[in-house]
Amino acid sequence: MKCPKCGxxxxxxxxxxxxxxxxxxxxxxxxxxxxxxDAKRTELESAVAxxxxxxxxxxxxGSLLAVLRMxxxxxxxxxLMIPICTVQFNxxxxxxxxxxGLIGLVNGVMNGLFFALPDYxxxxxxxxxxxxxxxxxxxxxxxxxxxxxxxxxxxxxAISPNKTAKVMKHLSLAAAGISLIAQITxxxxxxxxxKSPFMLYALGFGAMASFAxxxxxxxxxAKMLKKxxxxxxxxxxxxxxxxxxxxxxxxxxxxxxPLPVFxxxxxxxxxxxxxxxxxxxxxxxAAEHGKGADAK
Numbered sequence: 001m002k003c004p005k006c007g008x009x010x011x012x013x014x015x016x017x018x019x020x021x022x023x024x025x026x027x028x029x030x031x032x033x034x035x036x037x038d039a040k041r042t043e044l045e046s047a048v049a050x051x052x053x054x055x056x057x058x059x060x061x062g063s064l065l066a067v068l069r070m071x072x073x074x075x076x077x078x079x080l081m082i083p084i085c086t087v088q089f090n091x092x093x094x095x096x097x098x099x100x101g102l103i104g105l106v107n108g109v110m111n112g113l114f115f116a117l118p119d120y121x122x123x124x125x126x127x128x129x130x131x132x133x134x135x136x137x138x139x140x141x142x143x144x145x146x147x148x149x150x151x152x153x154x155x156x157x158a159i160s161p162n163k164t165a166k167v168m169k170h171l172s173l174a175a176a177g178i179s180l181i182a183q184i185t186x187x188x189x190x191x192x193x194x195k196s197p198f199m200l201y202a203l204g205f206g207a208m209a210s211f212a213x214x215x216x217x218x219x220x221x222a223k224m225l226k227k228x229x230x231x232x233x234x235x236x237x238x239x240x241x242x243x244x245x246x247x248x249x250x251x252x253x254x255x256x257x258p259l260p261v262f263x264x265x266x267x268x269x270x271x272x273x274x275x276x277x278x279x280x281x282x283x284x285x286a287a288e289h290g291k292g293a294d295a296k
Contacts, residue, residue, distance in 0.1 A: 008021030062229075069224065085201065085204050105140070136186055139178055143207075147175060150168055176214035
C-alpha cells in the first residue's frame, strides 16, 4: 500500500492511521480527496441536468407560443372525436350507424360494423353508404396517423427544438390539406347521396375543425422557427457539459481541475451567501451553548 499524499510504501502490518513517512492521516486525506473529486463531478453533471431542464422549459412552457402549441397538439387529437360524417344502415330488425371519427371508429371496431363495411360495399341496399364511409375513413386514417406523428415529435422536441418545430410545421400543413379534402369529399357525398329508407347520411364538421387546428399549429411553429427556440442556459453550463465529455473520455482528469471548476460572479455571490449563513448559524449555536455551559 502507498501513502495517498507522499507515495511512500506502507507495510500491510502497519495499522496506524498516520503515514510513517509524512504523518498525514490516511483516512481523512483520502476522504477529502474523494469528496473533492465528487464535488467537481457533481458540478459538471448538474450542469447537464440543468441544460436538459432549460430545453424542456423552452420547448413546452418557455413562451406563450410554446404553451399555445402544446394546447394545439392536444387539441388536434381531441377534434378527431368529432365525426366527419355518419352513415346509418336500417332494416326492419337491424339498425346500425357508423361515424367517421375517433369515437365512431372505436365503436365500429367493437361492434364489428367496421369490418362489415367491405361486405356492405357489394350490397344492393347499402353499397353507396358503405363506399362513402370507406373513402372518408381513408382520409380520416391519414389525419390520425399524422396527428400521432405530430404528438410523438412534440414529445421529443426537447432533443432538438428547432428541427422538431420544422417537422411539426410540415406535418401540420399536410394534415390541414388532408382535412380540407376530407371535408369537401364529405360535403360532395352529402349532396349526391340518394335518399333511401334503408340508409341515412349525416354531414359532420370534424374535418373542418381538424383543418382549423392544424392551420393554427402550422403558423405557431412557423412563428417559433422565425423567432428561434433558444433555451436560457446558466452561464458556463455549456462549457461544463463539454468538459464533462472530455472527463468521461479520459482526455481530462478531475484531479487537474480547480474547485469550483467554473464560477460566475452570480454563482460566487450565492456560494458566499450560503457559506455566510452557515457560519452565522454555527456561531449562534456555539454562543448559545457556551452561555449554557457558563451558567452551569
